[in-house]
Every structure is written in C-alpha cells, then in structure tokens.
Amino acid sequence: MTTGILRALAALSVVGLCVTGESARLAAQDGASEVAYVETVSGRVVAFAQGKPTLLDVLDLVRDGTALTLQADSELRLCHYRLGRLLNLRGPLRASITAAGLTTEDGKPVAASAESCAAPVLSLLQGGVVSRKVTFTTVDVSLRPIIKVVNQSKSPIRQVALWDDLRQNVVVTFEGNTARPKLEADQSYLLVVDQGDGNESKITLKASAATRSGPLILTVR
Numbered sequence: 001m002t003t004g005i006l007r008a009l010a011a012l013s014v015v016g017l018c019v020t021g022e023s024a025r026l027a028a029q030d031g032a033s034e035v036a037y038v039e040t041v042s043g044r045v046v047a048f049a050q051g052k053p054t055l056l057d058v059l060d061l062v063r064d065g066t067a068l069t070l071q072a073d074s075e076l077r078l079c080h081y082r083l084g085r086l087l088n089l090r091g092p093l094r095a096s097i098t099a100a101g102l103t104t105e106d107g108k109p110v111a112a113s114a115e116s117c118a119a120p121v122l123s124l125l126q127g128g129v130v131s132r133k134v135t136f137t138t139v140d141v142s143l144r145p146i147i148k149v150v151n152q153s154k155s156p157i158r159q160v161a162l163w164d165d166l167r168q169n170v171v172v173t174f175e176g177n178t179a180r181p182k183l184e185a186d187q188s189y190l191l192v193v194d195q196g197d198g199n200e201s202k203i204t205l206k207a208s209a210a211t212r213s214g215p216l217i218l219t220v221r
Contacts, residue, residue: 034061035099036078037120037215039086043074058178059120059148059215068095078102079214081119085112118214123203138204139216143185145205146215148178149193153220158196162189165204183207193220 038060045056049066056062062078070076070091078087080101087102087110089095094105102110121139151157160174162181165188172181183189185207193201201220 033064035064035082036062036080036087036097037217038062039077039079039117041074041076043091044071045069045074045076045091046071059146059217061120061217062097064097064099066097068093068097070094079117079119080112083112084116084118086115086117088113118212120214121216123216123218138188138206139213140208140211141183141205141213141216142211143183143207143209144180145183145207145213146178146180147174147191148215148217149174150177150217150219153195155196157220158194160191160193162191162205165190167192185209191218193218195220 038056038058041056041058046069047054047056047060047062047066048069049063054060056068056076068076068089070089070093072092074091076089076091078089078097079085080087080097082099083101089102089110095102095110096105101112104110121141147162149157149160160177160179162171162173162179163169164171167190171183171189172179181189183205187207189205189207191203191205195201201218203218205216
C-alpha cells in the first residue's frame, strides 16, 4: 500500500494557480504574501525584505512591505497584483511596496500607469510533490509566454526544456532560468524540469492566441 501511494505521488505533475482579478487577491494572501512581480529591470535595484537585501531580476516576486532602492540610472517596472497595473520607477529613488500600492521614501504614492498586467501563474514543487489550492493538469498560456524556473532546493537543476506534446522535439532549452518561447496557436507543449537526481517535474502548456495570462513562475523546493 505504501509503495502504491509513493508511486502515485511521484507521478504528480506541476500544479498551477492562475491568479487574475479576485484570484490575485487570494494569491497575495497565500503563504509567501507576494504583492507584485518584476516586469523589467535595468541598472541596480535592491529589494530589502525579511532582513536581507536582494538584487532584483526579471520575474522576481516582491513581498508585501519590501523596501526598494534604485540607484542612479536604474529603472524598474512592477506588475502590482491588486491594482492590475504596471508601476514604473526610475532611480535614484527609495520606495516601499505593499498590497495597497507603492509609496516613495517621503510618503508620496506612485501613480499606476495606464498599462494593465496580469498576475503570474504560480507553481510550487516540494519534495517531488506539487501542492497548491487549485490543481491544473494543463495551463493556458499566450503565444509568447515568459517562463521562469526558481530553484530553492538544495540540489542544482540539470536542465529545463520545453518539448512538443509527444516529447519528440525540443522547442527551446532554457539558458539560465528564463525563456520566452514562440508557440503555435492551439498546440500543447510539455515543460520538463530535470532535477538532476533522476526525477523530473512536468507541466503541460496549451498555447492560445486568445490567452493574455501573466508569466509562468515555477518554484522548485
């Protein structure tokens, strides 16, 4: 019985949570309390949260209460979940972000741009089993999705590749942890994360011209 359960758990693929509109609010309340993600960044931008500084990169998640420091000539674009809008910053500048919005060091609110944005599709892999509140075997994505794999496990990831649905041809191999593949409408693809220990995590992506989803962020723990 135990062996059967373990095999069933090992067969589970990535579970996604698509967060838009009201779901974005729920995602922000989920354990990590993220309120935004980095759309683009240039120069040097430091985020200070949970007692430690971090250099921001594209598709990094930003927590509620994070302090931001932009050095001179730095630029940052954030997608704020609750506002559903992009926030643009240019250094030198200090600011802080919460679930309500973004304010500068002197307490002035930063106005959101007219550009709308969608919260990301989030997936979490823990010890070979992926868990989230809502299960998806297939995630709908746009024809030019942005995909990022975040490795928080102790072991390095050997390779991340996007295959056709029959796993016969590689569509794109990730260089680093981010890719933006060109997909064909109404086609399915298999995203495979090789964890380097003989285990693989997989998620099926369905490309659609009608989909305007946010980026796909897969966290491996």
